[in-house]
Amino acid sequence: MRKASLIHFARQVINSPSSSHCRSFSSPPSNNKLFVAGLSWSVDEKSLKEAFSSFGEVSEVRIMYDKDSGRSRGFGFVNFSKEDEASSAKDAMDGKALLGRPLKVNFALDKVNREPVNTRHSNRGSTFGRSR
């Protein structure tokens, strides 16, 4: 019977070590998400990944492109496997230059859904009310 063990465990969990809230006062959200900008308009995801994979394990690399122009917007996102690696890469690649252009690396914001929510429950009538 280790019922007591659970209680002790719970007590330990409840008794947090000192008062540690969030030491991130001047740090934006995102743990392992990195925002990379200042990229050349000719850079690719693989290039960024190759450049950042040297500091840690890059889990995901996403570069934004323009649908109207077809060229890269000059900024992208890099996902690291660990926050330590992301921090290291950010501190190391931030201010450096890639492809002849200075890089701007920072923690990415918490954005994953371009649209909040879209429940398709419009037209509940039928063939009536059709304008066009």
Place this chain on the structure above:
DNA sequence: GTTGAGCGTT
């Protein structure tokens, strides 16, 4: 043939 601050589905 161009240009250069930024935080997302191209």
